[in-house]
Amino acid sequence: MAKRGKEFYNRYFARQSRFSILPPEDKYLFRISPKYKFNIIGSGMMGIEHLRTTYLEGRALIHGIYDPNPKSVTATQNVLSQIDPEQKLKIYDTLENACKDPDVDGLIISTPNFSHISVIKEAIKSEKHILLEKPMATTIPDAYEIYKIAEDYPSVFQVGLQYRYKAMYVEAIQEALINKRLGDIKMINISEYRFPFLDKVNQWNKFNQYSGGTLVEKCCHYFDLMNLFAQSKPKKVYATGNMAVNFKEFEYNGRKSDILDNAVVSLDYENGVRASFNLCMFSPQFYEELTICGDEGYLHSYENIDYLPGTKPKTYLELKLGEESNSRISQPCYPKYIEESGHSGATFFEHKYFIDTIEGKETSVATAKDGLWSIVIGYAAQKSIDLGIPLIIQDLLKEFSLNI
Ligand SMILES: NC(=O)c1ccc[n+]([C@@H]2O[C@H](COP(=O)([O-])OP(=O)(O)OC[C@H]3O[C@@H](n4cnc5c(N)ncnc54)[C@H](O)[C@@H]3O)[C@@H](O)[C@H]2O)c1
Known part of the structure; x- marks a missing residue:
């Protein structure tokens, strides 16, 4: 059987309970032999997605977790018991112990954003492979510090900006950046309509x-x-935005929420590309959209999860090349069980490429430099809203004595 076929059948069938009757020596297509062990630091919603995805990907297992919240620990144990009733998670009592366990090859850090900087400073002492959730940090100086740490890090240091692996973006990257079918890119627009923060x-x-x-x-x-x-x-x-609908009455420990729920961000790039971003977080359905226009063509793509019955496609991508070349309409997708494993399959490919990178293969994973620049824009946009003026990025960076 070709390698490709074997991998496909492994993932799809291997963990179905109807095959649990098979003795280990009778497992060929359904044999799973993980080579790597990872620990999860911070096992909430995203940590559990990382756990599920690790087992679906198949080349690694989760050895243990560190999380100070007992409910998160129990929930993670429960999820693992459904995936592999034989395996018991190691529960660490300190971050240090979770990071330095010699049985473990890599650390997946999915703690709340503000804690990433302190967790990373402990994690890097291990020199183990690291997958750090986005956003890498909450401020530009912390993000810069992590970027510098990652530059000299002796193992893989990957940042959890996995949307680039959603099928719609993979195809857009292929057409716009690799095949260059749009010519020189001039304008980019991204919109997100979604429900409030969970x-x-x-x-x-x-x-x-x-x-x-x-x-x-x-x-x-x-x-x-x-x-x-x-x-x-x-x-x-330049950005505008405010808190228009969500969490206006929300208080936690006597403190009022202060997050915005809508924004319009416009951006000029050094090479003349113009971009805009629209965010609305009080939409009853999820809709994410990308439009790119170059001097030779136009690409429009969306992902739509609206919870309504019907046969509307979940994704759509159109490439319009006018009279110059063939246009195309498609529905980018992955197998259903991969899409359902989290973030439309993007987390699965983030794991696949994390392990591929560990194994020395060339990948396009998000680096700490990518993580830093994504935060620079987000931070600048937040500040532009606060001040009501456009911000020049290099001036902003100078405020932190940075020249990047
Ligand atoms: N890549 C993505 O698409 C994506 C999606 C959702 C969340 N995230 C990111 O994942 C991270 C976690 O988000 P979440 O939604 O799972 O949040 P969550 O609140 O559901 O889970 C966070 C967990 O971390 C634990 N924790 C808190 N401080 C800790 C510490 N110092 N050490 C160890 N554990 C600690 C909490 O007890 C909790 O169980 C955030 O950085 C978030 O931005 C990424």
């Missing part, structure tokens, strides 16, 4: 101080994509 452990995402602000916390994904498509550094940012 509940979190200690509700850290309702406060700018802990999340970095909405445009850093969530929108770093989109600024990373814009940076990728623009292939340049941001020059000027």
Whole structure:
């Protein structure tokens, strides 16, 4: 059987309970032999997605977790018991012990944003491979410090900006950047319409101080994509936004939420590319859209999750090349079980490429430099809203004595 077929059948069938009757020696297609062991630091919603995805990908297992919240620990144990009833998670009592365990090859850090900087400073002592959730940090100085740490890090240091692996963006990257079918890219627009920020452990995402602000916390994904498509550094940012609908009455430990729920961000890049980003977080459905126009063509793509019955496609991509070449309409997708494993399959490919990079293969994973630039834009946009003026990125960086 070709390698490709074997991998496909492994993932799809291997963990179905109807095959649990098979003795180990009868498992060929369904044999799973993980080579790597990872620990999860911070096992909330995203930590559990990382756990599920690790087992679906198949080349690694989760050895243990460190999380100070007992409910997160129990929930993670419960999820693992459904995936592999034989395996018991090691529960660490300190961050240090979770990081330095010699049995483990890599660390997946999915703690709240504000804690990334302190967790990373402990994690790097291990020199193990690291997958650090986005946003890398909540401020530009912390993000810069992590970027410098990652530059000299002796193992893989990957940042969790995995939206670039959603099928719609993979195809857009292929057409716009690799095949260059749009010619020179001139304009980029991304929009996100979605529901409010979800509940979190200690509700850290309702406060700018802990999340970095909405445009850093969530929108770093989109600024990373814009940076990728623009292939340049941001020059000027102007943004407007406010808290129009969500969490206006929300209080936690006597403190009122201060996050914005809508914004319009416009960006000039150093190479002349113009970009804009629209965010609305009080939409009853999820809709994410990308439009890119170059001097030879136009690309429009969306992802739509609206919870309504019907047969509307979940994704759509059109490439319009006018009279010059063939146009194309498609529905980019992955197998259903991969899409359902989290973030439309993007997290699965983030794991696949994390392990590929560990194994020395060439990948296009998000680096700490990508993480830094996505935060620079988010931070600048937040500040532009606060001040009501456009910001020149290099002037902003000078305020932190940075020249990057
Ligand atoms: N890449 C993505 O698409 C994506 C999606 C969602 C969340 N995230 C990111 O993942 C991270 C976690 O988000 P979440 O949604 O899972 O939040 P969450 O609140 O559901 O989970 C966070 C967990 O971290 C634990 N924790 C807090 N401080 C800790 C510490 N110092 N050490 C160890 N554990 C600690 C909490 O007890 C909790 O269980 C955030 O950085 C978030 O931005 C990324």
